[in-house]
Amino acid sequence: MAEGNKTVTAYEEALDALSSLITKRSRADKSNNGDRFELLSDYLKILDLDVAISQLKVIHVAGTKGKGSTCTFTESILRNCGFRTGLFTSPHLIDVRERFRLDGDDISEDKFLAYFWWCYDRLKEKATEDIPMPSYFRFLALLAFKIFTAEQIDVAILEVGLGGRFDATNVVQKPVVCGISSLGYDHMEILGNTLGEIAGEKAGIFKYGVPAFTVPQPEEAMRVLEENASKLDVPLQVVPPLDASLLNGLKLGLEGEHQYMNAGLAVALSSTWLQRTSQLGINYLDTTSPLPEQFIQGLTMANLQGRAQIVPDRYTNSETSGDLVFYLDGAHSPESMEICARWFSLAIKEENQQETFDFQPPNSSGSSNGLPQRQHDGKIRKNSAQILLFNCMSVRDPQLLLPSLMKTCARHGVYFKKALFVPNASVYNKVGSHALPPTETQIDLSWQFALQRVWENLMLGDKAVEAKNTDNASEDVKDYTELSARSCENSAVFSSLPLAIKWLRDSVQQNQSLRFQVLVTGSLHLIGDVLKIVKK
Helix, strand or coil: CCECCCCCCHHHHHHHHHHHCCCCCCCCCHHHHHHCCCCHHHHHCCCCCCCCCHHEEEEEEEEEHHHHHHHHHHHHHHHCCCCCCCCCCCCCCHHHHHHHHECEEEECCHHHHHHHHHHHHHHHHCCCCCCCCCHHHHHHHHHHHHHHHHHCCCCEEEECCCCCCCCCCHHCCCCCCCEEEEEEECCCHHHCCHHHHHHHHHHHHCCCCCCEEEECCHHHHHHHHHHHHHCCCCCCEEECCHHHHHHHCCCCCCCCCCCCHHHHHHHHCCCHHHHHCCCCCCCCCCCCCCCCCHHHHHHHHCCCCCCCCCCCCCCCCCCCCCCCCEEEECCCCCCHHHHHHHHHHHHHHHHHHHHHCCCCCCCCCCCCCCCCCCCCCCCCCCCCEEEEECCCCCCCCHHHHHHHHHHHHHHHCCCEEEEEECCCCCCCCCCCCCCCCCHHHHHHHHHHHHHHHHHHHHHHHHHHHHHHHCCHHHHHHHHCCCCHHHHHEEEEEEEHHHHHHHHHHHHCCCCEEEEEEEEEEEEHHHHHHHHHCCCC
């Protein structure tokens, strides 16, 4: 099939069909009866999944922060215990197939296409005014149920997309065990303005008599979780963070101190699933005993893109130019932004300390000639500069996100030389890499300019402190007025992400003694867009 002069592949054709299901309609909430949540039962019947779905052995996880990490740890643990696993998560970063993992790997393109059209064609054929085609996320959840039942997996780990009560994954009536990760303020326009209201929506995944686990929560949220659990005779237990000593000197597969909280929850969910499905050969319910070897393997080998991920730029040659390293984290709430800032600060300190350790000053016979100094291995010692690359959805409040990020970094002695604000490269109503963003003349940068104003105002108040903590890397940060749409003293808005990346690459190419440590955060969509460029 041709689109202009371009040939559209079978996979791109499927992504176009999937894109047709994306609407601007408001998401499901109480005001619209969960956007007719009952339609999901009709869809399951059309797809002959209403009986099959009840036979899945499901672990269901909701939460504001850490639910994707918890699901990833849980899947890895049970896979290392020898079970066939299915993992459904959201959003995807580069390819929609990331949402459907079978035995730890993204579903193959061939399998995706076969299951996609099997579901899409049946739903299209039966669609009526009363039972329209499902919306984008609902279709993906239905597709996950089809994939997991057809592939006859042993365990399905389902991450809630949004909220819980009216989420498409909540069509599962009898999970084996449920989990609630850390709760905080996010999607308040849908879930409510208080932690209690948000907790009530998340607790909507609780099912009568099905055990549930959570992590330590703020008092208001915990009270609501306990009330909801009590009404349904749900045994609800609070799980402490995993004790790092149980890993026998190894590190968790996912970076950051906060991951020990998610790992603790994953261990409880995995253990309970093993117990309730009578898999008694491997278990861990006595938290005073050592972790089984399979649990340690699962926790230390887990991987998840876009969460505390460090990616050196392959495009730049660090032998002949400076270094460009991206630190990617999809934080988009005030609480997760603080966690992200702490991780970034500690990660770059560790890297910079290693650089200092590797550096041996020249002996006294060497005269200072103004040339870049070299380490004992002949490599040039590099000055580091921290750069922020940021965007967030307009429903987020940058007055909450950016101060949390800046202040946490400052507490660790980290100050950004520049902040770069960009629109997302991907567009909301298209799935797939062949979906091109609008041309530069069509791009509305008013939101990025608003983010820039918030940042510049924050920097004005932070200047006195920052002046005492700057190093000589600032002189290496080149002017970028030609590439940017608007530059200020501490920041710039670029009309596209590729232009911002070009400026970063040009800057390090021009200076052998420069290392840019770029924190990319605020939006998982931005993370995915950066990975598409950097991993090409």
